[in-house]
Amino acid sequence: MKSTITKELVVDYLSGKASALQKQLIDEWVLVEENEEQFYAWLEEYEVTHPEYSANVEGAITNYHRFVEQIDAKDVAQPVTISTKKIDRVSYTTNWFHWSIAASFLLFILTIGYLKKEAWYYQTYSTAFGETKSVTLPDGSQVTLNANSSLRLPRWGFTKINRQVFLLGEASFSVKHTATHQPFVVQTNRKFNVVVLGTEFSVFARERKAKIVLSKGKVQLTIQVGPVIQKMMMKPGDLITLDSQNHAQLTTTAQPEMHTAWRGHRYTFDGTTLQEIIYLLAENYGITAQVADKSLLSLTLSGSFTADNADQLAEVVDDVLGLQSTRQDNRMVISQRKP
Incomplete structure (x- = not known):
């Protein structure tokens, strides 16, 4: 049987024009696995052809030209009555200053146009190295971001x-x-x-x-x-x-x-290799760690440990595996502890 859900009906649904019955039909239709891919294809097409905001770059450039013309007209209406030599110098300086302002204005507008999708379409939550963050989304869903x-x-x-x-x-x-x-x-x-x-x-x-x-x-x-x-x-x-x-x-x-113990600054290892821990130091803390002997990379660590920062984590690894870590800024060297 041919589906009664069409592209036009889905567009009305996305535009808020569908009736309550039509909304119910589409909600039920999209739950069927073979319909889901088609829905998202139409959704992507709708978002491209119906942007929430579009920067008027052409209009901004036109306004920029008007801005420059107004500056030049103001210069003509108010001549400077000083010596010829000084007029040339002042005129050159004034034009250079005004053109610098105009160029900066144009650069700003073009930058806004280039970044409009990221700046206007999206809200971005982010974390730095060593930071975790919990956010509540508009639908009430809860998300906790790990570091980086x-x-x-x-x-x-x-x-x-x-x-x-x-x-x-x-x-x-x-x-x-x-x-x-x-x-x-x-x-x-x-x-x-x-x-x-x-x-x-x-x-x-x-x-x-x-x-x-x-x-x-x-x-x-x-x-x-x-x-x-x-x-x-x-x-x-x-x-x-x-x-x-x-x-x-x-x-x-x-x-x-x-696997989400990191939310409480806790690390649970189960036969985790030192190589994996080195990856973790890089991804979560931005630290590049090297080993003095590559055979150390196969050492494994098991257990649950609390560490609030990279130094505490390195200290745990050193104590359990009998290693010695030396850190300078964002670089770390891991070696076998001397007897």
């Missing part, structure tokens, strides 16, 4: 049109279920998305690898591997790890909460 991470979401229409966020780094999510069953989509630069309705999960998306851990509810993971799009359904306790090529490995964990 950012979360971007639309300034307008987040709860009415779609709930899409873009994550760089690592974060834990507690997503609020809406009355209209709106999907919540976490996009990443690692060519994978997490689609949920209401659940608790964490996402780690760094350059070297990525992982998704589900604590409660149900999520769908969409992964791009080369030209192929793969979909995987996750249930509580599932842990999916992606390598640099997005090849997925599914395991289970009896304690999914240990």
Whole structure:
């Protein structure tokens, strides 16, 4: 049977013109898996053709020319009656000053035009090295960002049109279920998305690898591997790890909460290599660590430890593994402790 949901009807829905019955039909239609991809394709097209704000760069340039003309007219209306030699110098200085102002004004307008999408379309939350931050989104969902991470979401229409966020780094999510069953989509630069309705999960998306851990509810993971799009359904306790090529490995964990222990400045290691800890120092604290002997990289650490900063974490590692860390600014050298 041919679907009664058309592109025109979805556009009316996104524009707030659909009736209550039409909204209900679309909400039910989009919950069907094969319809979801079509909905997001129409949504993307709608957002491109219906921007919330568009900078009038051409108008700004026109205003800039008028501004310069007004400056020149004011110069002509108020001549300076001093010696010829001084007139030439003052005229040159005045024109240079006015043209500098005009050029700065034009540069400002063009910069605003270039950055308009980021500055006007999106709200961005970010953390520095060693910092964590908890935020409440407009729909009531809770997000905690780990260090050196950012979360971007639309300034307008987040709860009415779609709930899409873009994550760089690592974060834990507690997503609020809406009355209209709106999907919540976490996009990443690692060519994978997490689609949920209401659940608790964490996402780690760094350059070297990525992982998704589900604590409660149900999520769908969409992964791009080369030209192929793969979909995987996750249930509580599932842990999916992606390598640099997005090849997925599914395991289970009896304690999914240990993967978000960083929210309380706690680190839980289970056979974690020193190499992994060095990655953590770089990603969370911006510290580049090197080892005096490469054989040390295979040393493993297990246990749960509290560390409020990089120095405390290094101290824990040193004590457990019998190492010695020497730090200078953002560089660290790790060596075997001398007897």
